[in-house]
Amino acid sequence: MNVTPLLTNPSAIQVRGACPHDCPDTCALLTTVQDGVAIKVQGNPDHAHTNGVLCTKVSRYTERSYHAERILQPLKRVGAKGAGQFEPVSWDAALSDIAARLQAIAARDPQAILPYSYAGTMGLVQGESMAARFFNKLGASLLERTICAAAGGEGLVHTLGGKLGMRVEFFAQAKLILIWGSNSIASNLHFWRYANEAKRLGAKLICIDPRKTETADKCHKHIALLPGTDGALALGLMHELIQHDWLDHDYLERYTLGWDKLRERALQWPPERVAAVCGITPEQVQNLARDYGACVSQSATDAAGVTPPSAAIRMNYGLQRVHGGGNAVRLIASLPALIGAWRQRSGGVLLSSSGTFPVQKAALQRPDLLAGRTPRTLNMATIGNDLLRPASPEFGPAVAALLVYNSNPVAIAPESTKVVQGFAREDLFTVVLEHFQTDTADYADYILPATTQLEHWDVHSSYGHTDVLLNRPAIAPLGQAKPNTQIFRELAKRMGFEEACFQDDDEALCRQAFGDKVDFDVLLNQGFASLLTPEAPFAQGNFPTPSGKCEFFSERLARQGQDGLPDHLPNHEAVNTSATYPLAMISPPARNFLNSSFVNVKSLRDIEGEPLLEMHPQDAALRGITNGDTVRVFNDRGIHCCHARVTERARVGVVNGLGIWWRKLGLDGTNVNQLTSQKLTDMGRGPTFYDCLVEVQLTSAKE
Ligand SMILES: Nc1nc2c(c(=O)[nH]1)N[C@H]1C(S)=C(S)[C@@H](COP(=O)(O)OP(=O)(O)OC[C@H]3O[C@@H](n4cnc5c(=O)[nH]c(N)nc54)[C@H](O)[C@@H]3O)O[C@H]1N2
Numbered sequence: 001m002n003v004t005p006l007l008t009n010p011s012a013i014q015v016r017g018a019c020p021h022d023c024p025d026t027c028a029l030l031t032t033v034q035d036g037v038a039i040k041v042q043g044n045p046d047h048a049h050t051n052g053v054l055c056t057k058v059s060r061y062t063e064r065s066y067h068a069e070r071i072l073q074p075l076k077r078v079g080a081k082g083a084g085q086f087e088p089v090s091w092d093a094a095l096s097d098i099a100a101r102l103q104a105i106a107a108r109d110p111q112a113i114l115p116y117s118y119a120g121t122m123g124l125v126q127g128e129s130m131a132a133r134f135f136n137k138l139g140a141s142l143l144e145r146t147i148c149a150a151a152g153g154e155g156l157v158h159t160l161g162g163k164l165g166m167r168v169e170f171f172a173q174a175k176l177i178l179i180w181g182s183n184s185i186a187s188n189l190h191f192w193r194y195a196n197e198a199k200r201l202g203a204k205l206i207c208i209d210p211r212k213t214e215t216a217d218k219c220h221k222h223i224a225l226l227p228g229t230d231g232a233l234a235l236g237l238m239h240e241l242i243q244h245d246w247l248d249h250d251y252l253e254r255y256t257l258g259w260d261k262l263r264e265r266a267l268q269w270p271p272e273r274v275a276a277v278c279g280i281t282p283e284q285v286q287n288l289a290r291d292y293g294a295c296v297s298q299s300a301t302d303a304a305g306v307t308p309p310s311a312a313i314r315m316n317y318g319l320q321r322v323h324g325g326g327n328a329v330r331l332i333a334s335l336p337a338l339i340g341a342w343r344q345r346s347g348g349v350l351l352s353s354s355g356t357f358p359v360q361k362a363a364l365q366r367p368d369l370l371a372g373r374t375p376r377t378l379n380m381a382t383i384g385n386d387l388l389r390p391a392s393p394e395f396g397p398a399v400a401a402l403l404v405y406n407s408n409p410v411a412i413a414p415e416s417t418k419v420v421q422g423f424a425r426e427d428l429f430t431v432v433l434e435h436f437q438t439d440t441a442d443y444a445d446y447i448l449p450a451t452t453q454l455e456h457w458d459v460h461s462s463y464g465h466t467d468v469l470l471n472r473p474a475i476a477p478l479g480q481a482k483p484n485t486q487i488f489r490e491l492a493k494r495m496g497f498e499e500a501c502f503q504d505d506d507e508a509l510c511r512q513a514f515g516d517k518v519d520f521d522v523l524l525n526q527g528f529a530s531l532l533t534p535e536a537p538f539a540q541g542n543f544p545t546p547s548g549k550c551e552f553f554s555e556r557l558a559r560q561g562q563d564g565l566p567d568h569l570p571n572h573e574a575v576n577t578s579a580t581y582p583l584a585m586i587s588p589p590a591r592n593f594l595n596s597s598f599v600n601v602k603s604l605r606d607i608e609g610e611p612l613l614e615m616h617p618q619d620a621a622l623r624g625i626t627n628g629d630t631v632r633v634f635n636d637r638g639i640h641c642c643h644a645r646v647t648e649r650a651r652v653g654v655v656n657g658l659g660i661w662w663r664k665l666g667l668d669g670t671n672v673n674q675l676t677s678q679k680l681t682d683m684g685r686g687p688t689f690y691d692c693l694v695e696v697q698l699t700s701a702k703e
Pocket residue numbers: 022023024148180181182183184186187188208209210211213226227228229230316317318319320322586588589590591592593594595690
């Protein structure tokens with residue numbers, strides 16, 4: 001059945017969809033449509049994880065889709081680069097000109113063309129399907145999509161064997177939950193529902209986060225460690241587990257690799273050393289270990305048939321945006337094996353479930369269109385540097401054309417000064433597919449109007465649960481907007497790409513995404529389909545690593561010249577290492593934005609207020625700053641002005657700049673990324689947004 005008529009309003013229908021946003025929850029949507037207009041977006045009550053509830057952002061989805069500032073026709077630049085002045089142009093004129101420009105560049109070297117995209121939509125079809133085919137056929141530079149999860153993803157792969165972990169629903173049955181580097185209430189609301197249920201059933205919740213978040217408020221304990229010190233804390237926990245013999249020796253022996261080596265390393269991390277590195281007390285380390293150690297299991301049930309309490313860890317990507325992020329994830333992902341937590345379905349760890357999905361990537365992206373060519377790969381985390389690099393034998397051609405879709409790099413990429421300089425290059429040809437005139441779109445030569453999730457087909461995996469979701473269009477495209485797929489199809493035609501795969505329509509692409517691995521009829525009829533996954537995936541080992549074990553020691557990493565054993569790596573810019581920049585700045589998500597999306601939706605922006613820097617009263621007093629004052633936050637990379645919020649949500653020595661505001665909405669036309677660096681993580685070549693030292697000065701006191 002395609003759509004469901006509504007009992008309370010017979011002239012309206014409800015269309016099943018999926019939330020497209022970069023959020024672990026991937027909710028099932030029900031859009032109510034009357035006379036071709038979407039009047040309401042709700043959570044689908046039939047989908048267990050969504051449970052009929054959406055976050056505030058997406059329950060206001062119609063406000064975003066029908067926003068007065070939606071771009072609804074192709075626009076061509078008329079003013080200076082970055083001035084944001086455009087005039088309407090026909091699709092035909094825009095696409096013909098873009099194709100001609102790309103052909104001219106490709107004739108010299110197609111690698112001078114670079115796609116730039118991320119997870120503005122997480123849809124497999126409006127993400128990398130037709131777009132990837134287009135760039136593969138062209139032979140354009142490849143993009144390493146590292147901006148979010150690269151370090152942690154690698155950490156998981158080298159420890160557990162994939163982006164896999166506990167099933168989210170079983171957190172509800174855990175007796176101890178560590179919420180580690182995650183502000184779940186803001187960024188993973190539907191996980192929080194399960195955690196809250198566990199809490200009602202008597203579980204203890206502990207939040208490990210430099211910031212006192214709304215999630216920390218609701219946990220029994222909060223450990224406000226310094227950013228980038230999670231690896232040390234995990235080693236300290238191991239130290240205590242060993243000292244007190246809170247270990248599942250049987251699990252360690254059967255199902256892990258490298259325990260002797262890890263044990264030796266952990267024994268170098270007594271609580272006092274950990275406390276000094278993490279900026280917490282030795283007792284906090286000891287108490288955390290006692291809580292975790294209380295869940296040790298010798299086997300799933302003891303001799304008397306009693307099931308031991310289970311310990312579950314919800315990590316999120318917040319803790320891996322630092323130099324040692326990959327190693328920290330390796331250490332934390334190792335913890336459940338020490339106490340045998342994996343033996344129960346309500347024990348273990350979850351960072352991402354995305355590796356569960358049998359996505360048919362080659363069918364969608366068609367790497368065969370490269371026809372033997374191996375274009376260079378550029379890292380999206382260093383777009384600032386790469387746009388400014390001249391041609392050289394090592395680098396290849398300078399980037400001459402950039403096609404941006406599903407991303408807002410001028411706002412979200414680190415070290416904005418460089419990014420902006422790069423985008424401002426007069427000789428760079430930039431095309432941006434967008435809903436809105438973002439900071440990035442301001443620098444476009446052409447802005448092409450893209451459809452929103454209400455207007456196109458898509459199919460979704462998830463990184464927070466294990467269901468596949470189908471998104472049907474609820475309404476026709478607004479104005480002249482087209483799906484990303486259609487834009488690339490039409491560009492392909494103008495470039496003379498004749499392969500049949502450029503004809504596939506969006507429904508066909510949706511079918512190809514999982515091929516015969518998921519029953520498409522179930523998706524069509526129900527809107528979602530659950531993957532069959534084991535309840536306790538590693539109860540008997542079966543880790544998809546080369547050894548089949550939980551790899552404390554990784555031969556693969558050792559062969560790459562890395563330490564095969566995880567360790568704590570200090571931040572590139574660690575606290576107490578610079579007299580000039582004594583404060584660490586982190587810039588985690590704001591609850592009512594999704595990265596830089598929704599910042600232009602007024603009702604949501606009104607809740608967030610304005611760009612603010614949270615400072616601990618002690619740090620503020622030292623600098624003569626009071627609540628509401630205008631401050632300059634600065635380091636060698638730049639200056640960002642905003643208002644100070646003096647609050648104990650910030651710990652001493654750490655300031656928090658929440659959310660990724662649009663630069664043009666900031667006090668001085670900048671956001672926090674003016675300060676972040678392009679230095680990379682230990683694994684996965686990811687960015688280090690939360691590894692950033694700054695100083696703060698009063699510019700003007702509040703009137
Ligand atoms: N409302 C909302 N939801 C979102 C997003 C959003 O912007 N807004 N973003 C989405 C995206 S892109 C992602 S990747 C996911 C996950 O996104 P994450 O960035 O993991 O977001 P959070 O779950 O908020 O977790 C970040 C938490 O980590 C803390 N943190 C920062 N540095 C450290 C550290 O060194 N150690 C520890 N232990 N904690 C640290 C921060 O204070 C913050 O509370 O969430 C998604 N969900």
